[in-house]
Amino acid sequence: MQFKARIAHALVGALFTGTLLLSTPTHASELSLVETQQAQALGLAVPYSAKVPTIESVLGYPAASRISSPAAIEAYFVKLAEQFPAQVKLHYYGKSWEGRNLYYVAISSAENIAAYASYQQGMQQLSAADKTSREQANKLIAELPASIWLSYGVHGNEISSPEAAMLTAYHLLAAEDEQTASWLNNTVVFIDPVQNPDGRSRFVSRYYMTAGLEHSADRHSAEHNEPWPSGRSNHYLFDLNRDWIALTQPEISGQVTALLENMPLVFVDLHEMGGDSSYYFTPEADPYNPLITKKQRETLWYIGENNAQWFDERGYDYFTREIFDAFYPGYGASWPLYHGSISMTYEMASARGHVFRTKNGDILTYGDGVQRHFVASVATIEAVAQQRQQLLKNFWDYRNQGIEAGSDSKQRVYLFAGQQDPAATQRLAGLLTRHGVHVQQAKEAFSACGVKYPAGSFWVDTAQPAHYMARTLLDKNIAMDDKFIAEQERLRANNLPDQIYDVTAWSLPLMFNLDYQTCSRAPRVESQLATEQLVKPGTVLNADAEVGFIVPWGDMNAGRFLTEALREGLTVKRSDLAFTHKNKQRYPAGSLILTHAQNPNLKAAVQKLAVSSGATVHGVDSSWVTDGPNFGSNNVKLVHAPNIVMLWDEPVSSLNAGHSRYVIEQQFGYPVTAMRAAQLSRADLSHYQVLILPSTYGSLSAALGENGEANVTKWIENGGVLITFGNATEWAVQSDLLNSALERVINESPQGHGSEKKVDGLLIQSKAEHMHYITPDAADPYWTAGVLTNLDVDLEHWLSAGVQPNLISVTVGNQIYRPLSIEHGRNIVSYSKNVLASGYLWEENQQQLAYKPFLMWQPRKRGMVISFTQEPTYRAYLDGLNVLLLNAIFGGAAHATPLR
Numbered sequence: 001m002q003f004k005a006r007i008a009h010a011l012v013g014a015l016f017t018g019t020l021l022l023s024t025p026t027h028a029s030e031l032s033l034v035e036t037q038q039a040q041a042l043g044l045a046v047p048y049s050a051k052v053p054t055i056e057s058v059l060g061y062p063a064a065s066r067i068s069s070p071a072a073i074e075a076y077f078v079k080l081a082e083q084f085p086a087q088v089k090l091h092y093y094g095k096s097w098e099g100r101n102l103y104y105v106a107i108s109s110a111e112n113i114a115a116y117a118s119y120q121q122g123m124q125q126l127s128a129a130d131k132t133s134r135e136q137a138n139k140l141i142a143e144l145p146a147s148i149w150l151s152y153g154v155h156g157n158e159i160s161s162p163e164a165a166m167l168t169a170y171h172l173l174a175a176e177d178e179q180t181a182s183w184l185n186n187t188v189v190f191i192d193p194v195q196n197p198d199g200r201s202r203f204v205s206r207y208y209m210t211a212g213l214e215h216s217a218d219r220h221s222a223e224h225n226e227p228w229p230s231g232r233s234n235h236y237l238f239d240l241n242r243d244w245i246a247l248t249q250p251e252i253s254g255q256v257t258a259l260l261e262n263m264p265l266v267f268v269d270l271h272e273m274g275g276d277s278s279y280y281f282t283p284e285a286d287p288y289n290p291l292i293t294k295k296q297r298e299t300l301w302y303i304g305e306n307n308a309q310w311f312d313e314r315g316y317d318y319f320t321r322e323i324f325d326a327f328y329p330g331y332g333a334s335w336p337l338y339h340g341s342i343s344m345t346y347e348m349a350s351a352r353g354h355v356f357r358t359k360n361g362d363i364l365t366y367g368d369g370v371q372r373h374f375v376a377s378v379a380t381i382e383a384v385a386q387q388r389q390q391l392l393k394n395f396w397d398y399r400n401q402g403i404e405a406g407s408d409s410k411q412r413v414y415l416f417a418g419q420q421d422p423a424a425t426q427r428l429a430g431l432l433t434r435h436g437v438h439v440q441q442a443k444e445a446f447s448a449c450g451v452k453y454p455a456g457s458f459w460v461d462t463a464q465p466a467h468y469m470a471r472t473l474l475d476k477n478i479a480m481d482d483k484f485i486a487e488q489e490r491l492r493a494n495n496l497p498d499q500i501y502d503v504t505a506w507s508l509p510l511m512f513n514l515d516y517q518t519c520s521r522a523p524r525v526e527s528q529l530a531t532e533q534l535v536k537p538g539t540v541l542n543a544d545a546e547v548g549f550i551v552p553w554g555d556m557n558a559g560r561f562l563t564e565a566l567r568e569g570l571t572v573k574r575s576d577l578a579f580t581h582k583n584k585q586r587y588p589a590g591s592l593i594l595t596h597a598q599n600p601n602l603k604a605a606v607q608k609l610a611v612s613s614g615a616t617v618h619g620v621d622s623s624w625v626t627d628g629p630n631f632g633s634n635n636v637k638l639v640h641a642p643n644i645v646m647l648w649d650e651p652v653s654s655l656n657a658g659h660s661r662y663v664i665e666q667q668f669g670y671p672v673t674a675m676r677a678a679q680l681s682r683a684d685l686s687h688y689q690v691l692i693l694p695s696t697y698g699s700l701s702a703a704l705g706e707n708g709e710a711n712v713t714k715w716i717e718n719g720g721v722l723i724t725f726g727n728a729t730e731w732a733v734q735s736d737l738l739n740s741a742l743e744r745v746i747n748e749s750p751q752g753h754g755s756e757k758k759v760d761g762l763l764i765q766s767k768a769e770h771m772h773y774i775t776p777d778a779a780d781p782y783w784t785a786g787v788l789t790n791l792d793v794d795l796e797h798w799l800s801a802g803v804q805p806n807l808i809s810v811t812v813g814n815q816i817y818r819p820l821s822i823e824h825g826r827n828i829v830s831y832s833k834n835v836l837a838s839g840y841l842w843e844e845n846q847q848q849l850a851y852k853p854f855l856m857w858q859p860r861k862r863g864m865v866i867s868f869t870q871e872p873t874y875r876a877y878l879d880g881l882n883v884l885l886l887n888a889i890f891g892g893a894a895h896a897t898p899l900r
């Protein structure tokens with residue numbers, strides 16, 4: 001921090017925590033004085049109305065003197081909405097997993113709030129550029145207010161912005177100057193004060209637990225080092241700022257619905273970063289997603305420059321453009337761009353508590369963060385108010401331009417027949433609809449570009465106002481700027497870290513492993529708009545069947561049917577091999593068999609499960625099979641309801657543990673017991689049939705120790721199924737449970753950098769030779785931030801039952817494993833020869849990954865080890881790998897042979 005900032009801090013400190021803390025103002029005039037002083041400290045010397053409740057009057061402590069809980073913040077906004085219904089609209093959009101309210105407020109002039117319904121309607125008309133004429137649009141542009149959506153605290157341990165949300169709201173309602181009034185006449189300000197209440201609540205309660213007589217500024221103190229999992233994530237430990245593609249979490253899916261209802265023109269996501277930084281705002285770093293237009297970039301620049309003016313006046317340091325790029329569309333600060341809005345990240349240095357000593361020796365306070373986020377919020381509101389007409393016009397132009405771009409495209413239409421995986425196809429159609437993309441469902445069969453599609457097929461015409469959103473979610477590949485890539489290769493060649501910040505590929509049809517075609521013309525077929533429905537209720541064919549029911553395996557509908565049936569206590573069998581029933585129907589490997597003989601009251605149970613799971617269930621009047629195993633064959637296994645235990649807490653990656661638990665519990669519908677390493681090392685595990693080890697950040701060997709290794713090994717030998725994800729596979733290798741090996745980078749002529757302290761003289765004759773000599777002998781392969789990769793499946797195994805021959809995975813990091821030799825086990829899924837499906841991956845990694853294992857299976861006495869070399873639950877959006885994971889868990893438990 002600079003000198004001026006330190007002065008500002010001293011002032012805030014005095015006002016926030018000095019005499020004001022001791023005073024308990026009761027009269028309106030005193031309240032006014034308090035807030036005026038606070039506001040002056042915040043740098044806005046404007047008169048404030050005494051009628052607006054201050055933070056202190058509602059919460060009992062002055063603004064920024066305490067890290068407010070989500071409940072306290074909600075109480076403040078409820079109070080504002082109750083007291084100022086003419087200017088504040090409070091809207092609830094959902095509940096977090098732990099039951100906390102998710103909400104936003106809209107604040108504007110009384111006139112704008114009175115006309116709120118017509119504002120929403122007007123924005124919907126302006127959005128619908130396919131239905132609204134230019135004249136109507138011009139009228140709307142002339143009349144509608146501008147709008148800005150300020151989202152605070154998506155990462156629960158980034159603490160200052162939700163406090164700034166309260167001050168921003170207070171300022172807008174209480175400030176009596178003309179400037180603020182004119183902003184509100186021109187702008188509807190949406191405030192989402194706490195996007196992640198569960199994470200914030202976790203942070204706040206644990207922070208105050210560790211506080212002593214005085215707050216510690218020491219970065220090594222317990223106050224400044226959260227236990228696992230940090231407050232950053234939500235209940236299922238997701239980074240919510242990566243959930244804007246899959247919309248799996250209520251905090252984000254609810255917010256997306258609210259955004260689509262209001263279509264704000266500008267969106268700001270206010271974060272915190274490391275405490276030794278200053279403040280970051282727009283413009284973003286390279287690379288930009290190519291679907292972001294020049295106009296949008298100009299507006300980002302304009303807003304950044306306006307912020308800079310406010311920061312200059314107060315002597316606040318800031319930086320722009322160096323980090324936080326705008327390529328991946330799954331951030332809060334990216335998603336609105338593809339609907340034609342402007343969106344940005346702001347980042348403040350975090351005190352991560354009340355006080356923090358920076359590397360420069362300055363004391364950074366919580367109040368400093370609150371202050372800067374407040375100033376940045378207000379500055380941005382000003383920029384939006386000033387640009388009202390221009391922003392409305394740009395928004396309309398963007399959506400119009402989308403229709404034109406779609407019409408001109410050779411890949412105008414995406415078509416999904418959906419026969420290969422009906423569950424994932426339905427989910428994609430519902431998900432795209434939730435993103436505000438129009439998806440059509442054909443009422444009858446049709447042909448397009450020479451391909452026949454059955455009735456019920458989905459298609460997306462990208463000649464629509466949400467063209468860019470459709471494309472960024474559906475396109476197989478979004479190209480990175482050539483210049484940026486060339487720069488990354490240059491950095492790498494010079495042994496410097498690359499600047500790729502996040503995954504470079506995210507195509508939904510690829511991640512869902514869906515077959516689709518594109519066509520340059522829209523089909524002529526009567527269709528209806530798809531709904532937001534993610535699971536379509538299934539049906540039972542031949543419901544009065546005499547012998548029982550078969551559920552064809554191969555998608556999530558059947559997967560949900562299996563888990564629900566097991567939880568209901570039904571007896572379910574599963575065929576390892578495909579078979580043809582007397583009814584002439586061919587059933588894929590993995591298909592489920594339920595008979596009346598083994599299940600009383602089966603008819604009613606199956607009916608209920610078909611509806612809730614989405615599965616199509618086939619009733620059979622005979623058990624006669626004409627090809628493949630009969631129901632009583634040894635190739636048809638009883639599926640037990642396994643007890644699943646997952647390693648939890650240090651040293652596990654909270655992200656992978658959270659994603660995995662979420663996928664199994666919320667998408668598969670099956671409970672998981674979370675267990676810490678200390679218990680796992682010594683507990684009697686015989687109660688469990690499946691143990692999942694997620695990826696880790698620290699050392700599993702150190703956490704589990706020799707006892708843990710021995711306990712797990714004995715448990716496997718007695719019939720346990722160990723499933724490892726990502727780098728937990730390395731532990732299985734080190735523990736001799738998996739006879740694979742981790743590969744180093746390919747190094748054709750190692751230079752013998754040994755440990756000798758005196759070596760022979762050497763002539764280095766070229767730069768190339770020099771590079772050769774500084775390359776380590778035993779380096780790991782080069783790290784990748786994440787790409788989509790092609791996989792080939794060995795279909796001759798129950799682990800791949802019902803799975804497509806080719807799959808897609810995310811590949812992150814630099815772990816490459818050796819295939820298992822056949823005496824040890826099988827390589828069920830391997831990287832394809834042509835590794836890269838989408839994104840940017842270093843050439844040598846592509847070569848080295850080819851044919852290497854993605855999923856290995858190694859039996860051991862009565863149990864087995866199933867190892868994924870990457871995370872199949874990554875961000876919970878690799879739906880195309882779900883059947884494989886279901887096979888590993890439930891097929892694995894069915895194939896292990898514990899003594900019962």
Ligand SMILES: [Zn+2]
Pocket residue numbers: 154155158271272
């Ligand atoms: Zn953040």
